[in-house]
Amino acid sequence: MNFDERPLDDHSLALLNQYGFDSIPFFELVQRLKTGRLSAEANRLKGPIQLPGEETYVCLPEPGSRRAKELAALGQAAIDARQVGVIVLNGGMATRFGSLAKGVTEAVEGRSFLDLKLSQVAHAGQGCVPVLLMNSFATDEPTRKHLTRLENSCQIRSFSQMISLRCTPSGDLYFDENGDPSFYAPGHGDLPYALQRSGAIEDFISHGGRWLTVSNVDNLGASLDPRVIGLHIEKGAPMTVEIVRAKQQDVGGFPAIVDGKMMIVEAFRAPGSFDVNTIPVFNTNTFVFDAQALRSRFDLDWFAAFKKVNGESVVQFERLVGQLTQFMPVTWLLVPRRGTYSRFIPIKVPADLEYRKQELEQMLAAQGVL
Secondary structure: OOOOOOOOHHHHHHHHHHHOOOOOOHHHHHHHHHOOOOOOOOOOOOOOOEEEOOHEEEEEOOOOOOHHHHHHHHHHHHHHHEEEEEEOOOEEEEHHOOOOOOHOOOEEOOEEEEHHHHHHHHHHOOOOEEEEEEOOOOOHHHHHHHHHOOOOOEEEEEOOOEEOOOOOOOEEEEOOOOOOOEEEEOOOOHHHHHHHOOOOOHHHHHHHOOEEEEEEEEEOOOOOHHHHHHHHHHHHOOOEHHHHHOOOOOOOOOEEEEEEEEEEEEEEOOOOOOOOOOOOOOEEEEEEEEEEHHHOOOOOOOEEEEEEOEEEEEEEEEEHHHHHHHOOOOOEEEEEOOOOOOOOOOOOHHHHHHHHHHHHHHHHHHOOOO
């Protein structure tokens, strides 16, 4: 690592070494930022994009229906055979939660997001499903301490995503008011690289694992559902993406056809002429993968994300897990976002907990968690 312009202290260097900074092409990205090859405009796709038709999506069948029972039986058989694992995206910075690790904060009835997530897995998996927690440098230690206070029957393995340094828009290292470098976790696109770097994916497969679900720690709707596992197995694509009907306030990715290939496109990548208000469905960042697919080497793009820290403009280099849809066949699964069986109730700010309290309680009760 070369920080000749302003050397970093030993503690900062140790943190970078611990969390895989050397696996990030940081100095190359800085040069691309300085020369304009990384910018808000450079993030945008240059060619036209098309929205797919409704026939592209598969609907998750209603609980209790014959079709749902068939899929649930297929999925439960895989769970009982110890072929299914759960990945919880528990990293990031949780800046909208007061920079606390969101997974350890109280969500419902005095229980944390992680407590509820683990209970969902234990209830559906009956002790047969391992949980892989992808933490970040900011959530790693508080998560480990929190887990020692929880009673759960899950087999848990933690691994960490990478770490990076914020820059100024001109490409210099950003230092805060105390003169310290500013660290951040560079996006959930770290997932395949962190799985491989930690050895977690090889360990899962060596013990007979075949399928992995992935969801955000703040989306308690994304429980371990045998119907979803069964549908993924039946369709045969190495990746299943859960999508919901879009609302105007949604911010994130959506399925689109780019150069003949259907993939998740983030809104910030859409061409300037594209009307994001026409997006019919929205990516929930909940997936099922064939575990073997996550052993592959992917060349995910780095994007420049423009943020504010302490009122100052900074740049972060980030990767997005949704871009994996560019590299493998996908089943696009339309799931409900309202009601007792919603699979998408994200909690992004503390106010969301109060606003959606009743909905969360009803959904968790239906899952057998509350």
